[in-house]
Amino acid sequence: MEVPTATSLRDIYPDDAIPVERHRWERLLAQFKEKYGRPAEFLARSPGRVNIIGEHIDYSLYGVLPMAITADFLMAVATQPVSQNPTVRISNILSEKFPTRGFEIPKEGEVPIDASTHEWTNYFKSGLRGASKLLQQKHNNGHFVSVGMDILSDGIVPSGGGLSSSASFVCTSALAVMKANGEEKVDKKELCELAIVSERAVGVNSGGMDQSASVFSLRGNALYVSFKPTLSATPISFPNTAPELTFVIAQSFVAADKHVTAPVCYNLRVVECTLAAVFLSKVFNLKRPLPADSSPLGTSLRGFHDAYFEGKEGIADNTKTPVPEFRAQLEKLAQLTEDYLHVEAGYTRGEICSLLGIGEDELNERFMSKFPVRADRFMLRQRALHVFNEAIRVIEFRQLLSAPPSAEDGGSDKLLHALGGLMNATQDSCRDLYDCSCPELDELCDLARGAGAYGSRLTGAGWGGCSVHLVPKEKVDAVKKAWERGYYRKKWPDISEERLQEAIVVSKPGSGSAVFRVL
Ligand code: NG1
Ligand code: MG
Numbered sequence: 245m246e247v248p249t250a251t252s253l254r255d256i257y258p259d260d261a262i263p264v265e266r267h268r269w270e271r272l273l274a275q276f277k278e279k280y281g282r283p284a285e286f287l288a289r290s291p292g293r294v295n296i297i298g299e300h301i302d303y304s305l306y307g308v309l310p311m312a313i314t315a316d317f318l319m320a321v322a323t324q325p326v327s328q329n330p331t332v333r334i335s336n337i338l339s340e341k342f343p344t345r346g347f348e349i350p351k352e353g354e355v356p357i358d359a360s361t362h363e364w365t366n367y368f369k370s371g372l373r374g375a376s377k378l379l380q381q382k383h384n385n386g387h388f389v390s391v392g393m394d395i396l397s398d399g400i401v402p403s404g405g406g407l408s409s410s411a412s413f414v415c416t417s418a419l420a421v422m423k424a425n426g427e428e429k430v431d432k433k434e435l436c437e438l439a440i441v442s443e444r445a446v447g448v449n450s451g452g453m454d455q456s457a458s459v460f461s462l463r464g465n466a467l468y469v470s471f472k473p474t475l476s477a478t479p480i481s482f483p484n485t486a487p488e489l490t491f492v493i494a495q496s497f498v499a500a501d502k503h504v505t506a507p508v509c510y511n512l513r514v515v516e517c518t519l520a521a522v523f524l525s526k527v528f529n530l531k532r533p534l535p536a537d538s539s540p541l542g543t544s545l546r547g548f549h550d551a552y553f554e555g556k557e558g559i560a561d562n563t564k565t566p567v568p569e570f571r572a573q574l575e576k577l578a579q580l581t582e583d584y585l586h587v588e589a590g591y592t593r594g595e596i597c598s599l600l601g602i603g604e605d606e607l608n609e610r611f612m613s614k615f616p617v618r619a620d621r622f623m624l625r626q627r628a629l630h631v632f633n634e635a636i637r638v639i640e641f642r643q644l645l646s647a648p649p650s651a652e653d654g655g656s657d658k659l660l661h662a663l664g665g666l667m668n669a670t671q672d673s674c675r676d677l678y679d680c681s682c683p684e685l686d687e688l689c690d691l692a693r694g695a696g697a698y699g700s701r702l703t704g705a706g707w708g709g710c711s712v713h714l715v716p717k718e719k720v721d722a723v724k725k726a727w728e729r730g731y732y733r734k735k736w737p738d739i740s741e742e743r744l745q746e747a748i749v750v751s752k753p754g755s756g757s758a759v760f761r762v763l
Contacts, residue, residue, distance in 0.1 A: 247419060247430040247459070250758040256289070258463065258752040261314050268398065269318070273762065275337065276320040276396045283763060284320035284396070286423055290415035290757040291316040292401035292408045293457035294493050294712050295703045296466055297670055298638040300678055302451030304517050305539055305546035306635040307470040309480065309642065310453055311491065312461030313407060313751035317399040317416040320762075323424045324392030334368055334395040342399050342413075344368065349390050359447035362503045366446050367410055368395075371417025374442030378434055379425055393424050402746065405495055406704020410446070411454030415439045419757055432459050435757065437475060448502045449514045449540040449615045461756035468642060471538060472546055483648040485656035489663075492715045493749040494692070494727055496684040497735075498708030509680070509707050512617040514540050517631060519596055519611060520585065520624040521548040526599055527584050528552060541611055545631050549577060571639050578632040585628060590621030623679070630677040637666045664698025664714045671701035680706035688731055695719065695726035724748055 250256050257265050269287065276284045291312040298308030324330060333346040342364040349355065354376070355369045372390060380388035397416070401409040418439050422430045439455040456469040460477035468478040482489050502510045518541040525534050525548050534547040553573050587595075597607050641663060649658040671689055675681035681702050688711045689700035696719030703712040715723050732739050732747055 245432045245460075247432055247435060247757045247759060250760045256463070256755050256758050257314055258754060260752075261754075265314075268400075269760075272318060272320050272337065272396060272398045276322070276394075279335070279396055280322060280333070280394045282322060285322045285761075285763045287318060287320050287760040287762060288416050288420040288423060288757070289316045289318045289760075290412045290419060290458045291461065291754050292412045293454055293461070294407060294491060294710070294751065295453065295457075296491060296712065297634075297641045297667060297701075298453070299634060299670055299674055299702070299704075299706070300513060300680060301631050301634050301638075302453035302469070302471065303449070303514050303540050303544070304451075304521075304631045304635075305471040305537060305544045306631065307468055307638055308453045309466055309468055309638055310457035310461075311466040311753045312457050312756055313401075313493070313749065314754040315401045315407070315749070315751070316754075317397060317401060317409075317412045319395050319397040319416050319420050321420050321424055322394045324394060327392060330390065330392030332368070332372070332393050332395065334365065334393075334397065336364070337396065337398040338400075342397070344397075349392065351389055352387065357445050359445065359503075362501065364413065367413040367443070368417040370442040370445045371414045371419075371439065372421050373445060374414075374438035375418040375421035375425075377442075378438050379422065379427070390421055391424055393420070395420065402495060402710075402749075406500060406702070406706070406709030407493070408454035408458060408704065410448075411439065411443060411450075412458045414443045415455055415458045415757055418442070419759060423759055430759075432477075432757070433475060435459055440475075444540065446503070447615070448506050449511045451540070452538070457756070459757045461754065463755040464753055466645075466753055468638075472550070475538075480642065480645055483645060483656075483659065485648065485659055488717055489660070490715050490717050490720060490750060492692075492697075492713045492720060492723065493703070493751065494688050494711045494713065495747045496682070496688060496708055496711065497747065498682055498684045500705060500708030502705055505707060507616055507618045510705050511615040512619055513627060513678070513680070514615070515611050515617050515619075516622050516624060516627045517545055518543060519591075519622055520581075520628040520631075521545045523585065523591075523596065523599060523624055524548050524580070524628070525551060526601075528580075540615075545577075545628060549573065552577070571636055574632050574636045574639075578629060578636075581625060581628045581632060585625035587625060590623040590625075592621055596622065596624075626677040626679070630673045634670060634673060637670055641666050660698045660714065660716065664700075667699025667701045667712075667714055668693070674702055674706055678706075682706070682708055684708070684731075684735075685711050688727060689713075691726045691730045692723050695723040697723055720750065 293310045295310045330349045336342040344365040436459040440452040465479035534543040692700040697713040699714040
């Protein structure tokens with residue numbers, strides 16, 4: 245599947261967003277011409293996403309259910325005349341929010357990325373790196389050097405908020421580089437896989453959910469993204485129930501800067517899940533080391549899953565859409581975790597080493613060197629329980645969407661309660677087992693549920709950032725009022741109207757990456 249060349253805004257945005265987007269695109273093109281003294285040749289864009297369910301399981305290679313939002317990163321681009329010293333000149337319309345600065349494209353080796361400075365140019369550079377690597381593979385003409393580019397971008401995905409601002413920026417950047425270097429057709433899977441790997445260069449050992457949602461989404465649909473045996477994305481339509489399913493996004497405004505907290509939050513969770521997988525494979529003395537896979541540290545709970553059930557008659561799942569037995573397998577693994585990973589207080593490095601039969605140096609080298617983490621105890625039990633049970637909730641959520649209860653069987657009210665119940669269970673598990681919520685997110689969820697939301701939970705990495713709520717259309721105002729009174733105006737009595745508008749987003753499912761040829 246290729247990234248589409250849009251011929252009208254209608255190919256990209258839901259109808260009600262068109263007037264605002266038209267104005268935004270025209271403003272960007274006018275400012276591009278003013279800044280660079282010539283018109284842009286094309287525009288590239290990739291949206292942010294909200295994750296409906298399936299949290300912190302993509303890097304364990306279990307399927308997730310995100311939905312692209314309308315907000316995107318939009319880049320106007322013109323290539324520079326061929327020169328000995330190609331450069332990238334890049335700036336943002338909202339320059340104070342997404343600071344970037346130009347740089348020379350190196351003639352040898354990869355563009356250097358200093359992951360210690362958290363600046364947005366790094367995301368462009370990771371997109372440039374990934375695209376250059378892919379173009380080099382495709383055209384194997386020795387070392388590939390990108391043409392110089394003039395870029396003016398306008399990103400309106402709220403940053404640091406769990407709506408994948410970073411992934412959408414990387415995807416747009418990689419797409420812009422591919423187009424600037426003459427790639428007529430850009431394959432979605434290739435674009436997505438390069439964005440997943442290259443974003444890790446910025447210092448967060450992330451999974452592949454965000455880039456997949458950003459690239460593959462189709463307007464009006466959610467997306468089921470699965471990672472084994474290979475990356476695949478399946479559009480999921482919502483049943484046309486009444487009242488219509490509305491997902492409302494609410495910012496906690498708690499800065500969730502994953503780069504700063506990664507060693508004790510996000511990257512630590514990746515290590516804990518990977519160690520849980522290796523630990524379980526030792527407990528069940530599976531013959532050989534776990535198979536290498538596309539997870540950030542090369543092996544995962546899904547790797548343990550497939551190894552544990554390999555050869556067992558009749559139930560082994562390697563298909564894109566899980567077979568019925570897949571759920572039974574997950575329940576079995578959750579039970580094994582209950583029974584065999586019994587230490588609630590967490591496992592020390594020493595205990596892990598003695599069970600794995602390796603020394604502390606090897607443990608650090610294999611699991612904690614590229615992305616250092618800080619912890620004395622690793623909560624293997626809790627993280628594995630969350631992952632296996634969350635993977636089950638995704639299967640149940642999908643089944644409800646594809647086969648909603650019939651009218652006589654309770655109809656849409658039963659559907660909304662069931663979907664909301666799964667989202668609430670995910671929030672409880674993120675808070676209690678995965679420890680990635682925070683009081684502000686818990687507060688937003690309580691207020692929403694009290695005002696009529698069927699389901700409320702954090703979305704994205706958590707530890708701040710955004711929440712997502714399943715709210716029947718007629719209850720949206722009541723929920724917004726409850727947040728205004730009980731959260732936003734309480735914490736910030738002088739909050740501006742504009743900030744309040746920014747806090748709550750009701751977004752219809754938008755489409756994914758696209759390019760728009762101007763000249
Ligand atoms: P956010 O918080 O939107 O960046 C992060 C990861 C995802 C996934 C979620 C948790 C990055 C780029 N993305 O999303 O891969 O693991 O957390 O489900 O870090
Ligand atoms: Mg992100």
